[in-house]
Amino acid sequence: MSNFGRIASLRPPVAINLAERSAASSCGDCGARHHGMCDALSDEELIFLSGAAQHLSLPAGKLFMEEGEPAQYFYNVNSGTVRLFKALPDGRRQITGFAGPGHFIGLAGEMNMISAEAMEPVRLCRFSRAGLRSMLTEFPALERKLLDVAMHEIVLGQQQMLLLGRKTALERISSFLLSWAQRQEICGPGKLPRPHARLSLPLSRTDLADYLGLTIETVSRSLSHLKKQGLIEIPSIHEIVLLRPQALADIAEAAG
Amino acid sequence: MSNFGRIASLRPPVAINLAERSAASSCGDCGARHHGMCDALSDEELIFLSGAAQHLSLPAGKLFMEEGEPAQYFYNVNSGTVRLFKALPDGRRQITGFAGPGHFIGLAGEMNMISAEAMEPVRLCRFSRAGLRSMLTEFPALERKLLDVAMHEIVLGQQQMLLLGRKTALERISSFLLSWAQRQEICGPGKLPRPHARLSLPLSRTDLADYLGLTIETVSRSLSHLKKQGLIEIPSIHEIVLLRPQALADIAEAAG
DNA sequence: CGTGACATTGACTAGTATCAACCAAAGTGG
DNA sequence: CCACTTTGGTTGATACTAGTCAATGTCACG
Structure with missing residues (x-):
């Protein structure tokens, strides 16, 4: 809201030079500066x-x-995308979510409850768990923010459980495409992207x-099926055009 | 700097007697007094x-x-069990979790993101959402507690996604039986119940x-299959004896 | 141009859903 | 008190979705 100014004028008592340089080079102009955790902080707190x-x-x-290793750190994603997953001994894998700029990783428990892997080149901020605790005490706003984020995480998890437990393959794909459009901010939360939106x-x-x-x-x-039905186009492996979002939504929620 | 303390205290000077009586009759000796949210508070805060x-x-x-109704309240379970679920228009239903004494319900967003139903006779504490906000400001310990609980919720959700997305029917049932044993505190977290434990x-x-x-x-x-294999016994519809927990664990995590 | 990684398509199979019959326990009413 | 119904659970036969195995296609890269 008011955090766009440069950070030069506000000075903490200790470790200024190092911190300031670090902040200037890595925080103030960070891709995640106004996402997630960092958005909850003022420049001086940052x-x-x-x-x-x-x-x-x-x-x-x-x-x-x-997963299973002692939990030493917690992370905040700056740029790139991370996949979070759990695996069974025989190799079956379930990705439980993706973390982009501003997302947290590794908040729970004494052990890592999940594995995390960079999907593209990724920049991260890493904090020790002890550091996290003192940060929370130092900046109560952070705690509130973390709670908000955790709530949202829970909601997404519940949606995914519905998808995994009860939807057919076609419904899963359709649901995914629409939710991914929302994630990419192609459309507002709860809204459909416009026809021909490119993902x-x-x-x-x-x-x-x-x-x-x-x-x-x-x-x-x-995907081929949706393409044949004229609901999507697949110009390249990593691009999908949502020709008829409403039709996708009908499939996703089994309406009609 | 931060919005800490910006929400006005709602301490009502007159209502204290009523509150005290209420606490004595309904909180101090409540089944959930030392669970979840309430465990984070002192007697006087309570x-x-x-x-x-x-x-x-x-x-x-x-x-x-x-699900979908405006979110007016949030709840804390005192006694009994609540099921939380999402449903599709055609009636398919996914239960995303169960809430017992000390658990919270309804923390997220402007809309309810989920439905909640009593499975047995249930006693609840109900708070308005505005009340929750002021409580959080009033009792910072509460916020920390809520965060802990939310983290745990996320971990459970991730486990359930693995189960729903990647496990076979037999693995799901075995996993469930063991996790339910943990929930009933028949065994410590991460540990197996003893053979012949009754659920x-x-x-x-x-x-x-x-x-x-x-x-x-x-x-x-x-269940019949597990019974035939001698891993469980089913003395009644609502009771299961875990004859060989280790064998169940082997199935649950697809070891061997 | 060949190679390897990743994606698509096809043929077949397996696991779970569906449909249906049967069973047991718990009301309900004459 | 006993037939009748209701409700929830089990078991069996069959169907169908998605998985498995295999061949083919596509694209990036050396």
Whole structure:
């Protein structure tokens, strides 16, 4: 709201130079500055925060958090996309969500309850768990923000349970396309994208399958089916045009 | 700097006697006094809190929160069990979780994102959403507690997504039985119950099916199968004896 | 131009849903 | 008190969705 100004004039007592440099180079102009956690903080708070963070750059494919390992850190995504997943010993995998700029990773418990992997080159802020605790005490606004984010996470989880437990393959794909459009802010929450809206889809078919509880073959067939029906177009593997969003919505919610 | 303290205190000087009486009769000796939200508060805080709450008793089967309705209240369960679910227009239903003593219901958004129904006779504390906001400002410990609870909720949701997206019917049933044992505190978190542990199962087969993303027939068949294999016993519809928990765990996590 | 990774399409199979019969326990009413 | 109904659960036969296995296609890259 009022946080667009430069940070120069507001100074915390300690570690200023390092923190300020860090904040200037990595926080103030960060892609996530007005998303998620950081959006809940003022510029001066951010400078302080920045001192507690380590800034990491990871290559695509990097597994940086693994289910069952001791939980040492928590992360805030700056840029790129991360997949969160659980796996069974025989290799079956369920992606439980995707984390983009401003999203948190690794808040729960003494152990990591989930694995996290960069899908593209990713930049992250990393905090120690102890650091998180003191941050929460230091900045109560942060706690409120975290609670909001967690609530939203729960809602998304419930929607996904409905999808995984009760929807058919075609319904899953249709639901996914619409929710992904919302995620990309192509349309407002609860609204349909306009006809012919173009979606960029950084996921592989394997990711899609593991997110929707299907196989890649079924994903492929379902997409082909929607294409044949004239509801979507697939100009390239990572792009989908939603020709008739309303028709997709009808399938997604089994209306009519 | 932050909005901490901006919401005016609603401490009503006159209503204290009423509140105190209410706390004594309904909070201090409440079944949920040392669970969930209430466990985060001191006795005197609880007295205050009690003034903001309405105490409700609902019969089994009562639908008291409906997906899509404006979110007016939030609830804290005192006794009994509540099922939370989402449904599709054609009647398909997915139960996303169960709320027992100390659990919260209805924290997210302007609309209810989920429906809630009493499974047995249930006692609840009901708060207005405005009341919740002021409570959070008044008792920061509450916010921390809520965050903890929300985190746990997210972890459970992720486990359920793995179950719904990737496990077979037999694996789902086995997983469920073990997680239900943990819920009933028959064994510590992450531990197996002892052989021959007895589980009380207030759910109908329909609830079980809608929770596990199966049909009642498949639930029934899977239970029969486990019985035939000698892994469980079913002395009555609402009781199950876990004869060989380790074998169940092997199935649940597809080990071996 | 060949190679390898990823995606699509086809043929067949398996696991779960569906449809239907049967069963047991718990009311309900004459 | 006992037939009758209702409700919820189990078991069986069959159908169908999605999974598996395999061949083919496409595209990026050396």
